[in-house]
Amino acid sequence: MKAIEASLIKTHKAAKALQAVSSKALQQLLMDMAAALEANQAKLLKANALDLARQTSGNPRNDRLLLNEQRIGSIAASMRKVAKLPDPTGEVLAERTLPNGIQLKKISVPLGVVGAIYESRPNVTFDIAALCLRSRNAAVLKGSSEAATTNALAVKILHGVLKAHHLPTALINLLPPDREVVQELFKATRYLDVLIPRGSDQLIQFVRSNSRVPVIETGAGVCHVYVEKKANLEKALAIIVNAKTSRPSVCNAADTILIDAPIAARLLEKLQPAFAAFEVEIFADPAAHRLLKGYPFLRKAAKADFGREFLSMKCAIKIVAGIDQALEHIDRYSTKHSEAIVSEDKKQCSRFIREVDAAAVYTNASTRFTDGEEFGLGAEIGISTQKLHARGPFALEKLVTEKWILQGDGQVR
Amino acid sequence: MKAIEASLIKTHKAAKALQAVSSKALQQLLMDMAAALEANQAKLLKANALDLARQTSGNPRNDRLLLNEQRIGSIAASMRKVAKLPDPTGEVLAERTLPNGIQLKKISVPLGVVGAIYESRPNVTFDIAALCLRSRNAAVLKGSSEAATTNALAVKILHGVLKAHHLPTALINLLPPDREVVQELFKATRYLDVLIPRGSDQLIQFVRSNSRVPVIETGAGVCHVYVEKKANLEKALAIIVNAKTSRPSVCNAADTILIDAPIAARLLEKLQPAFAAFEVEIFADPAAHRLLKGYPFLRKAAKADFGREFLSMKCAIKIVAGIDQALEHIDRYSTKHSEAIVSEDKKQCSRFIREVDAAAVYTNASTRFTDGEEFGLGAEIGISTQKLHARGPFALEKLVTEKWILQGDGQVR
Numbered sequence: 001m002k003a004i005e006a007s008l009i010k011t012h013k014a015a016k017a018l019q020a021v022s023s024k025a026l027q028q029l030l031m032d033m034a035a036a037l038e039a040n041q042a043k044l045l046k047a048n049a050l051d052l053a054r055q056t057s058g059n060p061r062n063d064r065l066l067l068n069e070q071r072i073g074s075i076a077a078s079m080r081k082v083a084k085l086p087d088p089t090g091e092v093l094a095e096r097t098l099p100n101g102i103q104l105k106k107i108s109v110p111l112g113v114v115g116a117i118y119e120s121r122p123n124v125t126f127d128i129a130a131l132c133l134r135s136r137n138a139a140v141l142k143g144s145s146e147a148a149t150t151n152a153l154a155v156k157i158l159h160g161v162l163k164a165h166h167l168p169t170a171l172i173n174l175l176p177p178d179r180e181v182v183q184e185l186f187k188a189t190r191y192l193d194v195l196i197p198r199g200s201d202q203l204i205q206f207v208r209s210n211s212r213v214p215v216i217e218t219g220a221g222v223c224h225v226y227v228e229k230k231a232n233l234e235k236a237l238a239i240i241v242n243a244k245t246s247r248p249s250v251c252n253a254a255d256t257i258l259i260d261a262p263i264a265a266r267l268l269e270k271l272q273p274a275f276a277a278f279e280v281e282i283f284a285d286p287a288a289h290r291l292l293k294g295y296p297f298l299r300k301a302a303k304a305d306f307g308r309e310f311l312s313m314k315c316a317i318k319i320v321a322g323i324d325q326a327l328e329h330i331d332r333y334s335t336k337h338s339e340a341i342v343s344e345d346k347k348q349c350s351r352f353i354r355e356v357d358a359a360a361v362y363t364n365a366s367t368r369f370t371d372g373e374e375f376g377l378g379a380e381i382g383i384s385t386q387k388l389h390a391r392g393p394f395a396l397e398k399l400v401t402e403k404w405i406l407q408g409d410g411q412v413r
Numbered sequence: 414m415k416a417i418e419a420s421l422i423k424t425h426k427a428a429k430a431l432q433a434v435s436s437k438a439l440q441q442l443l444m445d446m447a448a449a450l451e452a453n454q455a456k457l458l459k460a461n462a463l464d465l466a467r468q469t470s471g472n473p474r475n476d477r478l479l480l481n482e483q484r485i486g487s488i489a490a491s492m493r494k495v496a497k498l499p500d501p502t503g504e505v506l507a508e509r510t511l512p513n514g515i516q517l518k519k520i521s522v523p524l525g526v527v528g529a530i531y532e533s534r535p536n537v538t539f540d541i542a543a544l545c546l547r548s549r550n551a552a553v554l555k556g557s558s559e560a561a562t563t564n565a566l567a568v569k570i571l572h573g574v575l576k577a578h579h580l581p582t583a584l585i586n587l588l589p590p591d592r593e594v595v596q597e598l599f600k601a602t603r604y605l606d607v608l609i610p611r612g613s614d615q616l617i618q619f620v621r622s623n624s625r626v627p628v629i630e631t632g633a634g635v636c637h638v639y640v641e642k643k644a645n646l647e648k649a650l651a652i653i654v655n656a657k658t659s660r661p662s663v664c665n666a667a668d669t670i671l672i673d674a675p676i677a678a679r680l681l682e683k684l685q686p687a688f689a690a691f692e693v694e695i696f697a698d699p700a701a702h703r704l705l706k707g708y709p710f711l712r713k714a715a716k717a718d719f720g721r722e723f724l725s726m727k728c729a730i731k732i733v734a735g736i737d738q739a740l741e742h743i744d745r746y747s748t749k750h751s752e753a754i755v756s757e758d759k760k761q762c763s764r765f766i767r768e769v770d771a772a773a774v775y776t777n778a779s780t781r782f783t784d785g786e787e788f789g790l791g792a793e794i795g796i797s798t799q800k801l802h803a804r805g806p807f808a809l810e811k812l813v814t815e816k817w818i819l820q821g822d823g824q825v826r
Contacts, residue, residue: 016768410648413779
């Protein structure tokens with residue numbers, strides 16, 4: 001593994017080169033990378049076909065690996081969007097003159113070298129490279145063996161653009177897709193500043209438990225929509241249906257609906273045909289189960305159905321006595337991702353905002369908006385449910401750290 | 414360990430109470446705590462004497478455990494200072510109206526429950542309690558068995574003030590000083606939001622390696638002073654002597670001096686009597702060793718003497734060919750805490766600021782200023798050499814996380 005260390009040393013050194021490049025030149029670099037990606041579309045599709053040919057046909061996971069014209073187009077579009085985002089480094093975060101005359105400044109600076117461990121989606125290679133370069137970080141990439149041919153060509157294309165800009169190719173360091181490489185990354189505290197696992201929950205937990213390099217973690221979302229008794233039921237219906245059915249496989253989709261008892265019968269009457277149209281399987285608590293008698297996809301909720309991230313057309317429903325019980329339930333089962341209240345009562349909305357502990361708290365809107373693009377932050381690495389460093393969409397603006405600069409004239413303490 | 418879990422649940426619930434308290438009332442709470450501490454001075458000294466009586470007499474570690482009038486006075490003064498710091502929560506960090514009409518806001522909010530694991534210094538009990546309450550966090554404290562009697566009384570005094578303010582005593586939760594308690598804290602991800610180890614490097618590493626609760630880590634400082642060839646030698650001398658000798662046992666003290674070859678002879682000539690007065694033991698590289706012949710406390714530097722945090726009147730010295738070599742040496746051996754250049758050449762100073770990767774980078778000033786109070790941030794938990802969440806002094810302003818609030822009127826995606 002001497003070769004891996006040698007390549008990490010090169011990347012660590014190359015990272016410093018990015019500090020002297022102008023923001024405009026970095027923007028042009030990403031625009032040129034997007035163009036190179038499109039210009040090499042045919043070759044990329046061929047490489048991707050080779051990767052796909054090695055997989056068992058009919059495996060549903062093959063779709064994650066697949067590139068096509070449309071996907072390449074959207075990767076290029078995303079790179080151009082990242083290019084246009086403002087430079088997150090060099091921001092003056094604090095500035096003062098100390099009583100002794102020292103000029104103190106705190107500025108945002110790149111993290112340095114960002115490592116990424118990910119699964120078979122080839123877009124991650126481009127996404128991470130773009131976000132890292134725009135924020136003046138070097139990227140160390142460890143993709144999956146399934147995507148090896150695609151990733152190798154992808155990085156070759158990006159290296160061509162780096163060379164044309166007289167920048168070191170070590171800024172994007174694609175490592176071999178071997179398991180031993182992962183172990184090397186876990187202990188590379190001297191050369192890697194952070195490590196980002198991107199993919200399944202298992203992958204994230206594995207990296208979190210084993211890495212000595214600090215991990216930027218994105219998490220699962222067990223999201224609740226609570227319909228308070230003074231809710232506008234039309235709004236509640238639209239929000240629930242959207243939060244559950246518009247894209248059930250993503251982390252900001254709703255999992256559990258909590259409904260105040262006095263309005264439960266009326267709301268569930270409206271909800272049944274809407275959910276039935278999407279064949280949503282409902283896991284109901286006893287009270288909701290009684291009200292939903294006759295619903296075609298009805299099941300009794302087991303204990304484990306609350307706090308479960310369904311990622312599919314399944315939904316838990318529970319009737320609550322009021323906001324106290326709703327808040328308690330959310331506190332018990334939420335993964336602190338996105339939580340919503342539907343109510344026309346401003347006081348209850350304020351209480352919900354204050355007391356619910358989550359990255360994103362909504363009043364009268366769908367939880368589906370928790371997303372970097374929707375929040376106006378641009379492309380994201382994922383949604384952080386951690387409390388340290390970043391919470392919510394982990395976007396370009398968080399790929400930085402701080403540096404305190406103290407300029408003196410001989411001051412001593 | 415059911416009892417521990419039950420107490421953590423209480424603290425988790427109590428933490429919510431702090432959100433509704435006014436900032437003024439919290440300030441008064443801390444002022445009253447400082448007063449209660451002073452009013453109970455005699456009792457505290459008696460409790461502390463009991464703890465001390467249980468130790469082996471003559472153990473140099475007993476000084477860390479000792480309370481006296483002066484120390485109690487400075488703890489109370491520090492609590493009053495923390496009281497006066499601005500509320501770090503409720504700050505609007507971002508605010509915009511999304512194209513769909515949703516009102517988006519990002520605000521700073523408390524972390525929730527902060528756990529602290531520390532050694533025998535009793536002041537930590539008060540410091541952590543004050544910083545947590547001012548930032549609307551509850552505190553879970555695990556001190557050492559050496560200080561058990563002192564800590565128990567300390568928390569009893571603080572509980573009295575909480576009661577007088579009609580606040581739950583569970584906001585300051587002192588756990589038994591048992592090893593098993595630590596294991597409970599490591600896995601208490603449902604009730605603890607962060608865990609702070611405060612004390613020796615071993616303690617910090619132990620917590621970092623074993624906790625599943627996110628850890629706020631403060632680190633060791635291997636700090637360099639680099640004297641560039643265009644330095645003002647009088648300033649260089651004052652800065653080196655101050656950085657090394659003013660308080661050698663702390664993390665922001667200098668460990669290695671790097672000197673440009675052309676000025677090395679002149680600078681070392683001035684430095685010898687100054688260092689000799691403090692009996693500073695010098696670990697010199699071959700070139701410096703030749704120039705220091707005759708210095709009474711001279712040793713040849715072994716390889717391991719560079720990158721060593723001395724925490725005492727010891728200092729490594731190396732002659733370098735110029736800034737490139739100095740930057741390379743720092744990159745290799747720095748723990749990214751505090752680094753200084755002494756030079757009148759603005760270009761070299763700018764390069765040093767840009768290229769050195771450390772929490773605090775100095776030009777023409779002593780590294781000893783890296784400290785929350787000196788930076789104008791108030792009391793600190795320690796100096797973070799991490800890049801995520803907080804870098805440099807870990808003070809009140811970083812005991813918070815963020816919350817995204819989205820207020821809509823029925824919006825769906």
